[in-house]
Every structure is written in C-alpha cells, then in structure tokens.
Amino acid sequence: MTDVYPFNEIESKWQKLWEKNDLYRSVDFAGEKYYVLEMLPYPSGKLHMGHVRNYSIGDALARYQRMKGYNVLHPIGWDAFGLPAENAAIKHGIHPEKWTLDNIAYMKSQMRRLGFSYDWERELATCLPDYYRWNQWFFIQMFQNDLVYKKTAMVNWCDACQTVLANEQVVDGGCWRDGTPVIQKKLSQWYIRITRYAAELLADLEGLTDWPERVRVAQTNWIGRSEGANVLFAVDGTGVEIEIFTTRLDTIYGANAVFLSPAHPLVEQLLENHPRRPELARQIERMTNQVMADRTYQGTTKEGIFLERYAINPFNGERLPIWIANFILMGYGTGAIMAVPAHDQRDHEFSRKYQLPIRPVIQPPPDHPTAADDTLIYTGYGRLINSGLWTGLDSATAMDRMAEHAAANGFGKATVSYRIRDWGISRQRYWGTPIPIVYCDHCGTVPVPEAELPVLLPPLRKIDYRGGSPLLNIEEFVHAECPRCRRPARRETDTMDTFVDSSWYYLRYTNARLSGNPVEPEIVRYWFPVDIYIGGIEHATGHLIYTRFWWKMMRDLGLVTGAEPVNRLLTQGMVIKDGAKMSKSLGNIVDPDAIMKDFGADTTRLFILFASPPEKDLDWSGTDIKGCFRFLNRLYRIVRRQRRWIAAPPGPIPGPDILDERQSVLLRKTHRTIDKVSRDIDERLQFNTAIAACMELLNEMYTFEQGGIRTAHDQWVFRMVTKRLLLLAAPFVPHLAEELWHVIGEPGSVLLAEWPTADPDLLVEDSPLVEIPVMINGKLRDRILLPVEAEQEQAVADAAEIPKIRKLLQEKRIVNSVYVPGRIINFIVK
RNA sequence: GCGAAAGUGGCGGAAUUGGCAGACGCGCUAGAUUUAGGAUCUAGUACCUGAAAAGGUGUGGGGGUUCGAGUCCCCCCUUUCGCACCA
Structure with missing residues (x-):
C-alpha cells in the first residue's frame, strides 16, 4: 500500500517519549482515583485478538478517565503458574520458569507496541516467590481460622493433566483445558471453606447493580440456595439415624422410601451384620463406578439397591424401606432424601420401576391433568390431604409449622442448602504455589510458620509426571523438618490451584513490591473498589466468585474494608472469525503482530473497538x-x-x-x-x-x-x-x-x-424553525418547517395546507390530529 | 428440561425516553483525478413496481396495546450462552 500515513515512525516515536516521561505512573493518594482493571493474561506465548480487545477497551477507559482529571490506576500482570508451562517442559525440555519468563518478555513487548498505558512499576508475575509467598501466607491465615481443611473425597480427575480439577473447572463433563472426560477418584485434598460465605456471596449480588445481569444470574445459579428442612429418620432396630434434606416437608406423609447416595458414609454401617452384606457391597460398588462414569449424563435410568433395612418416618411412624439410588448426589444436601413419588418426577419414575406404593398428599388443582393420566404427577403447591393433623393446610403454612414441630421434638429443623461446594485447591503438579504444610508423625499436620515463608519451588532437574505430584519425586523437597518438634517430617507435595493466584492479584497492584505484608491497608482503601473490571464472560462463575470470596475473607482478616472489590464489571465478547472461535485447529487465527505490521497499533485498536459493542462477539473482518x-x-x-x-x-x-x-x-x-x-x-x-x-x-x-x-x-x-x-x-x-x-x-x-x-x-439547533415529519395514519408523507414554539392549532393547520398533504386529505374525514412539538404531526383520517 | 440473551440491508452494526428505521463502516455502482490503482475525491446504494414522478412493502412469524411500535404486552419459531437427576 502506498500513500499511507507513517504509522510505524509515529507510533515508535511516541512510545519512547511517553515511557521516558513516565506518563502512566500512578501515585498513591494523588487526587480523586479511578481504578481500571483488566483480567491478567496467561503468558501462553503471544497475545491473541481476545487480549487485544480486552486491553484496548481498558486502555481507552484509562486514557479517558485520565483526561477527565482522575488519578488513574491501570496495572497489568501475569497469571504465570499453570499447566502449559509444564507441558512445554515435557515436550521441549525447557524449564517451566524459563518458558514462562520468555513468554512474558515477548508479550510485554507486544503490549508496548500496542501502546497500552500501563504503570509497569506495578507489574507482577504470580510465579515469582515475591508473589506466591503471599498465597502461602493467606493459606496459613485460613488454616488458623478453620477456612481451609483437608479431607478425603471423590474428586474430579483429568487423566491428561494428571491432576484434580475444581467443580468450576469441569465443563460438560470434561476438563476445561483440554476436554478430556473427567473421572472420579478418591483422594485426600485441601479445601477452602467457600461455602461458609455462600449466603453472603448470594446476598451481596443484589448490590452489584453495575454487573451484567447474566453474570449475577450465573452466580445465583451456581451458589444455588434452596430453603427446606433436615429431618432425622431412625433406622429400625439400630441406633443409626439418617438425616435427609427436603424442600418439600409438606409432602412427608407421601414418603414411601428413604434414598441414600451410593457414596453415603452411613452405607457401611447399615451393612454391618447384614446377612447379604458381601453381595450388597458388590452391587453398591458397581453402582458407584457406574455413577462416576455417567456423572454428568442426565438420561441415565434410575437404579436402586434395596438394603432390606427400614427407617421410621418421624411424622407418622411409618416404616419406609431404605434404598441406595444412583441419582442421589453426595455433594448436595445431606446425600439422603425421602422419596415422595406422587409429587416428584424422579421419585415417581423410581417407584414405578420398583413398584413402590404411591400416595398423593397434595391436592392438585381441579383442571390439572393428573386426574386423567396417572403417569403424570403434580409437583406444585396446594392443600394437604392424607396428612394427619396437617391435612387442609396450604403448603407454605404446612412447611413452616411442620419444621417447627420437628424442631420442638428434636428430629429436624428448617435449613438452607447450597449447591456450591467447598473449593478444592490441591493440584498434583509442579508449576504452582507449594502448599505450606508439613506432616509430622508426632505433631500431625503442621502449617509452615510465617517466618519460614516462602516455601520455594525446588529447582526441577528431572521431569517426571507419572505417579502423583512431581514434587513427590524430589527428595530434598519432601524431606523436611517439623516446624514444631524439629524432628524429620514430610512436606506436602501438592501445589495450589492457579485460581488462588488470580483471586487477589488486583490488590497486590497497589504495592507490588511490598515485603512484610501482602498489601498495605491504607493504600488499598484509597484505590478500592475497582471502578471497572474488564474481562471474559467465561469467568462468570469461577474466577469472579473466588475473587469475591477472597475479598470477604480478607475483610474478615481486617485487611480490607467494604463488601465487594469490584464496582462495575464489563464482560467482553469473543473475537471470532468466519463464525467460529479462533483456533489453531480451524486455522482461522488472526495474529495481532501481522495486523500491526500492515496497519499499525492505532488502527488495530480502533477497529477492534469499532467493529462491535464490547459485550458482543466480534467477527473479525x-x-x-x-x-x-x-x-x-x-x-x-x-x-x-x-x-x-x-x-x-x-x-x-x-x-x-x-x-x-x-x-x-x-x-x-x-x-x-x-x-x-x-x-x-x-x-x-x-x-x-x-x-x-x-x-x-x-x-x-x-x-x-x-x-x-x-x-x-x-x-x-x-x-x-x-x-x-x-x-x-x-x-x-x-x-x-x-x-x-x-x-x-x-x-x-x-x-x-x-x-x-x-x-x-x-447542543440544540438555534434556528427558529424546526423540520418535523407529517404523517397520515402513522405513515410518513412529508415534512414541514415550523416555528419551534408553534401551537397545536397553527401547526396542524399549516401542515394541512402543504399541497401534498392537502391532496391526500381531500375526500377524507379527519378524525383526530396529533401534534407533539418538535417531534411529529399525525393526521388520523377515515 | 429450567434459566438468560439475541434475531434489523449483500455484510459488521446504529436507532439512548414509544415519535422520520438503516447512523458509521465495509462492499457495490457511477463520475472525477491519475501512467496505473487494491490510492484519493464526489455522488448514489433496504426491497418491489416504475423511464421518471411517485407508489407499495419492510426490523424472525402471528396477534395485541397506542394517534404512532425495531422499541411495550401475549403466543410461536430460530440461534447462542449458562445450569442441568440439586431432592
């Protein structure tokens, strides 16, 4: 192309001068602040168009607010721990750290060429000990406050990544990273008690009025609050009690069985001294495996194993058979339910299959099709029938009074259940934050004292990923001294989920070089909350819930004030090409470097902002x-x-x-x-x-x-x-x-x-005349120039005199005429 | 299955409070300029009928409210996304 403006010269000239003059340095406490935050990138090698979009939006806002006179904080960093670095190490024999730092250097050069106005003094990389030591510090604070704990449980396992995944990282039954089908494994893992904050995380969504509705909806679903009751069912002839959770206590007189999850901890006790124990145990194990394989598949047929034990319904004394049912999830409620086949689709399906009795206890409305077709069921609310002394009450009243009754008699109470689970953070990988825990034969599980942080990642000599965490194979790392008794002990070899890193990085920007503390509270108070946070919608439930949790946790540690870290959230759409997400396999990737070479940084940025509003997907052309x-x-x-x-x-x-x-x-x-x-x-x-x-x-x-x-x-x-x-x-x-x-x-x-x-x-025309459209029956026919302050009568009369309008009005009867000053004249004719 | 969002020219997209649908850009057409143009400038460009003047149609489909609907209400279709045996 010839005759084009010399963008290369211009752009590199000003980039150098701006940097030399330190134009983007943000000084703490210097006037009214504005914090523009963009989601930090994973240093995968090169920027992609999604990054360019994200950062062009943020940069435009940062520059605008600077010109408006605000003291703008506009930082960037690197989400630098994670699997690709290790995969590169396996494939090419490069150390994950070198691979990561090289990528950062290149991507940083791209950002500079794009001319983003970052304060590079605040840059951080989460893989550096300066940063990850504070992950460890937070872990210990949480450990001391009972917010982190270790338990053995079924976990999501990705065989390709050779690691555990959080629930948030399982997408459609597969690994969020590579799609490998996730399998269930029983492992001992560290968990953060995010569920303790479930109620608050849900309630505070209401205040996030400048967040997109769909993000709030997604989080509401993810947290999944449901009100109900827990009820204790005594197992006949044993001292064992089963606690079930139900949202429909009003239907308890219709219960015909108690269902347990195959993973329910009481199953073992119920099989004790059972005449058919070996056979049942085998069946349950088979079901457990099958459930794991199908965990995400809804259409699975309902299967049950009758335990030949009975539980007593505390409301009416009925003896109900106890079944193991394949569709009962251990992770929700109590892992046990009462089956009410007349008013629950799944229980109904199950009861028909195994021919259990079905008794309605809620009166359906008269026009409900249940009457005609007994394969249909009524799941709505209504008046209770067949329910002893509760008969005749409406559902809502019944649920309240029955919960009170249960509480008064010690066999139950009203409760709230959440769908969200505790956050499993153990990862069996090398390239992450070591979990600062030592196992001592004498002292048990001992946190590493603050003074001994950071627990550094050991140099990696041999790459060996099979059979557990790579750290397990590094003897100098595993062998530790117990911080308490100083006897030989064993170090925890799992590393933390990288979502830990990204849960608080935006706070560290306020002083990225600070030693001695993760943040300085007064500086955080000055810059927070974030005025606008820009990033991908894919983080609606993962990162953006963890982040809100982390802030609340820090507030409870006295480090920050305020309920929420982010005022306004902008979720940008994807950059796609030819109707599909850009990907190597489709070969439709547009390389920012190539575009910058042809058109320069300004054009690249301008186009990506111009082509589509930020929330929508952008089809690259x-x-x-x-x-x-x-x-x-x-x-x-x-x-x-x-x-x-x-x-x-x-x-x-x-x-x-x-x-x-x-x-x-x-x-x-x-x-x-x-x-x-x-x-x-x-x-x-x-x-x-x-x-x-x-x-x-x-x-x-x-x-x-x-x-x-x-x-x-x-x-x-x-x-x-x-x-x-x-x-x-x-x-x-x-x-x-x-x-x-x-x-x-x-x-x-x-x-x-x-x-x-x-x-x-x-902003307004100063002309004494204004042109307004003239319509007949709502159809535009002509325009007329009228004085701005023309009265209805005059305006309508003038309009009717326009030759074209007069002609059209001939032989018609004007029923009505509408005049909205400055806007419109409309004749209604017949 | 549940929930949410969206559907506008050949294309990306405008229309902010119910008041002239199609801003801006791409593409296309014509003209000017130029050795040439995939450069630049000017004009035009929703669709149908028409030589034109003009007329008709038009925001996924159907109904409704209103003087007036892309915009509000109801039903339906399509697409995308989220959740998905959550008791």
Whole structure:
C-alpha cells in the first residue's frame, strides 16, 4: 500500500517519549482515583485478538478517565503458574520458569507496541516467590481460622493433566483445558471453606447493580440456595439415624422410601451384620463406578439397591424401606432424601420401576391433568390431604409449622442448602504455589510458620509426571523438618490451584513490591473498589466468585474494608472469525503482530473497538479494518494540509452569533459530538458509536474544507474542531492523536490535556424553525418547517395546507390530529 | 428440561425516553483525478413496481396495546450462552 500515513515512525516515536516521561505512573493518594482493571493474561506465548480487545477497551477507559482529571490506576500482570508451562517442559525440555519468563518478555513487548498505558512499576508475575509467598501466607491465615481443611473425597480427575480439577473447572463433563472426560477418584485434598460465605456471596449480588445481569444470574445459579428442612429418620432396630434434606416437608406423609447416595458414609454401617452384606457391597460398588462414569449424563435410568433395612418416618411412624439410588448426589444436601413419588418426577419414575406404593398428599388443582393420566404427577403447591393433623393446610403454612414441630421434638429443623461446594485447591503438579504444610508423625499436620515463608519451588532437574505430584519425586523437597518438634517430617507435595493466584492479584497492584505484608491497608482503601473490571464472560462463575470470596475473607482478616472489590464489571465478547472461535485447529487465527505490521497499533485498536459493542462477539473482518485505516489517513491528511494556519496564533474568539450558517453548523456538530462521545464512553461503554461519531465529525470537516477555509471565522471554527476531534480520538488512537496535536503546535501531551466539554447551548439547533415529519395514519408523507414554539392549532393547520398533504386529505374525514412539538404531526383520517 | 440473551440491508452494526428505521463502516455502482490503482475525491446504494414522478412493502412469524411500535404486552419459531437427576 502506498500513500499511507507513517504509522510505524509515529507510533515508535511516541512510545519512547511517553515511557521516558513516565506518563502512566500512578501515585498513591494523588487526587480523586479511578481504578481500571483488566483480567491478567496467561503468558501462553503471544497475545491473541481476545487480549487485544480486552486491553484496548481498558486502555481507552484509562486514557479517558485520565483526561477527565482522575488519578488513574491501570496495572497489568501475569497469571504465570499453570499447566502449559509444564507441558512445554515435557515436550521441549525447557524449564517451566524459563518458558514462562520468555513468554512474558515477548508479550510485554507486544503490549508496548500496542501502546497500552500501563504503570509497569506495578507489574507482577504470580510465579515469582515475591508473589506466591503471599498465597502461602493467606493459606496459613485460613488454616488458623478453620477456612481451609483437608479431607478425603471423590474428586474430579483429568487423566491428561494428571491432576484434580475444581467443580468450576469441569465443563460438560470434561476438563476445561483440554476436554478430556473427567473421572472420579478418591483422594485426600485441601479445601477452602467457600461455602461458609455462600449466603453472603448470594446476598451481596443484589448490590452489584453495575454487573451484567447474566453474570449475577450465573452466580445465583451456581451458589444455588434452596430453603427446606433436615429431618432425622431412625433406622429400625439400630441406633443409626439418617438425616435427609427436603424442600418439600409438606409432602412427608407421601414418603414411601428413604434414598441414600451410593457414596453415603452411613452405607457401611447399615451393612454391618447384614446377612447379604458381601453381595450388597458388590452391587453398591458397581453402582458407584457406574455413577462416576455417567456423572454428568442426565438420561441415565434410575437404579436402586434395596438394603432390606427400614427407617421410621418421624411424622407418622411409618416404616419406609431404605434404598441406595444412583441419582442421589453426595455433594448436595445431606446425600439422603425421602422419596415422595406422587409429587416428584424422579421419585415417581423410581417407584414405578420398583413398584413402590404411591400416595398423593397434595391436592392438585381441579383442571390439572393428573386426574386423567396417572403417569403424570403434580409437583406444585396446594392443600394437604392424607396428612394427619396437617391435612387442609396450604403448603407454605404446612412447611413452616411442620419444621417447627420437628424442631420442638428434636428430629429436624428448617435449613438452607447450597449447591456450591467447598473449593478444592490441591493440584498434583509442579508449576504452582507449594502448599505450606508439613506432616509430622508426632505433631500431625503442621502449617509452615510465617517466618519460614516462602516455601520455594525446588529447582526441577528431572521431569517426571507419572505417579502423583512431581514434587513427590524430589527428595530434598519432601524431606523436611517439623516446624514444631524439629524432628524429620514430610512436606506436602501438592501445589495450589492457579485460581488462588488470580483471586487477589488486583490488590497486590497497589504495592507490588511490598515485603512484610501482602498489601498495605491504607493504600488499598484509597484505590478500592475497582471502578471497572474488564474481562471474559467465561469467568462468570469461577474466577469472579473466588475473587469475591477472597475479598470477604480478607475483610474478615481486617485487611480490607467494604463488601465487594469490584464496582462495575464489563464482560467482553469473543473475537471470532468466519463464525467460529479462533483456533489453531480451524486455522482461522488472526495474529495481532501481522495486523500491526500492515496497519499499525492505532488502527488495530480502533477497529477492534469499532467493529462491535464490547459485550458482543466480534467477527473479525480483514476488509472492514480498512475503513478504520482510511479514517486515520483522512484525519492525518486534513490536519497536515491545514496545519500552517491551525498552528498560527489564534485571533480573538468570535461569539457564535456572528458565525455564518456553515460555520455554525460545524460548531454545533462539534459540540454534539463531544457530548455523544463522552456519554458513550462513560455511561454506555459503547465505543463503536463513539468512534462512529468521530467519523461523522471528520466527514463534516471535509465538507467544510470543500466549501473553502478563507475568513478568520472559517479558520477559527476549523481550528476549534480539529483540536476537539484530536482530544476525542486520543483514548482510541493515542499515537496519531499525539502526533497531530504536535503538528498543530499544541504544547504538552494530548494524553494529559483536559477532556473537552460540550456547551449545552450549542447542543440544540438555534434556528427558529424546526423540520418535523407529517404523517397520515402513522405513515410518513412529508415534512414541514415550523416555528419551534408553534401551537397545536397553527401547526396542524399549516401542515394541512402543504399541497401534498392537502391532496391526500381531500375526500377524507379527519378524525383526530396529533401534534407533539418538535417531534411529529399525525393526521388520523377515515 | 429450567434459566438468560439475541434475531434489523449483500455484510459488521446504529436507532439512548414509544415519535422520520438503516447512523458509521465495509462492499457495490457511477463520475472525477491519475501512467496505473487494491490510492484519493464526489455522488448514489433496504426491497418491489416504475423511464421518471411517485407508489407499495419492510426490523424472525402471528396477534395485541397506542394517534404512532425495531422499541411495550401475549403466543410461536430460530440461534447462542449458562445450569442441568440439586431432592
């Protein structure tokens, strides 16, 4: 391509100067703050278009708020622990640390070439001991506050990654990273008690009014609160009691069985002294394995194993058979339920299969199809029947009173269950934060004392991933001294889930070099909450719940104040190509380096903001980007063409009243553009329309130029527009805006210039006449020029006199006429 | 199955409070300029009928509210996303 503006020269020139002048350093406590946060990238090798989008949005906002006069915090870091580094080590024999740091260096150079305005003094990488020691510190605080514990349980296991996955990392039954089907394994693992915060995490969602609705909905579902009751069923002839959870205590008279999860801890006790114990145990084991294999598959047929034991319904004394049922989840409620086949679809299906009796206890409405078809069931609320002394009550009253009754008699109580589980953080991998725990034969599980942190990752000599954590194979690491009794002990060899790293990194930016503490509370108080957080929707339930939890946990440790860390959340859409997500296998990847080479950083950033509103997916188009490039070239040319007199000292400022028609039009257009761009960025986060408005303004400048720029007033208006447009464009295309700012002789950096304000008087037309559409029966027929303050009667009369309208109204009867001043005239005729 | 979001020209997308649908950009058409153009400038560009003037149709489909609906209400279709045996 020839005849294009020298973006390479311009961009590298200003990048160097900005860096030299330290333009993006944020100083604590310097005025009113604004914190722009973007999700930190995983250093996978190169930036992809999704990163460019994420950071272009953030950078535009950061630059805008700086120009608005805020003290802006705009940091970046690296989510630097994780599996790909290890996979690279296995494949290419590179040490994970070298691989990671090399990638960081390259991606950082890309960010610099894109011209993002980060305060690099605050950069952090989570794989460095300076950072991960604080993960360990938090772990110990939580350990001391009973917020972290170890238990043996069934866990999600990815065979390809050779590690455990959190529930949040299992997607459609497969590993979130590589899709490998997840299997269940019984392992001893560390868990964070996030469930202790379930109620608060749910309740505080209400206050997050500037978060997207769908994120709040996703989190609400994920936390999954349900109100109900726990009820104790005594097992006949034993001292054992089974606690069930139900949301429908009102249906307890319809219970025909008690179902246990195959993984229920009481199963073993119930089989004690059982005549058929070996056979039942075998069946249960088979079911357990089958459940694991099918865990995510809903269509699985209901299977049961009758234990030949009975439980007593405490409400009516009925003896109910106890079954193991394959669809009962151990992780929800108590892992045991009462079966009510008349009012629950699953229990019904099960009871029909095994021919258990079905007794309705809720009266369905008269028109409900249950009456005609007994394979249908009624799951709604209603009046109780067949329910002893509770008969006749409505469901809601019954549930309340029955829970009170159970509590008074010591066999139950109203409870709330949550779907969210505790957060399993153990990972059997090398490249993560070592869990700071030592196992001592004499002292048990001992946390590493704060003074002995960090527990450093040992140098990795031999890469051996089979058979548990690689750290297990490093003897110097495993052999430790008990911090308490100083006798030989064994070190924990699992590392932490990397979501731990990303749960608090945004706090560390407030002082990334701090030693002695993870954060300084006063500085955190100054910068928080985050004013806007920008990142992918895929983190709606994982990272964004962990982050909220972590903040609340830190608040309870006295480190931060306030309920929530993030005020406003912007979830950007994906960058796709040809209707599909960019991926190596599809071969539809667009490389940011290639685009920057052809068009420069400004065009790349401008296009990615212009092509689509941030929340929506963006279909990358190789031709549409030319439009943005053309716009910048046009801007460059017109400013250069007129630069001599624009740069000349301006004369006196003429009042708007002495401007001629076309000068006035351009002046007003400018102010409307200022108003639109400001509101689009600030309120709506709609960069595409803001940029479109800038394009319109440039088009007007071309029209104006065509008409000639001769008089002092022509020049005054044109100079004014040029300056304003450069200011408005600066958040999107900082390099070119800066270059042209200097071309027109402005001193200082455009990036530090004040954001322009719109004069409200210039937002409305000053013409005494206004053109308004004239409709007949809601159909546009013509337009009319009317005085702004025209009265209804006059307006309608004038409109009816327009020749075209008069013709159309002939032989018609006007039933009604509507006049909305400044908006519309509408004749209703017959 | 449950929940949420979306559906507008050839394409990406505008329409912020119910008031002129299609801003802006791509593409396309014509003209100018140019040695040339995949550069630049100008004009045009929803669809149908028509030489034109003009008329008709039009925001997934159907109904409704309203003087007036892309926008509000009801039903349906399609797509995408989230949850998915949660008792």
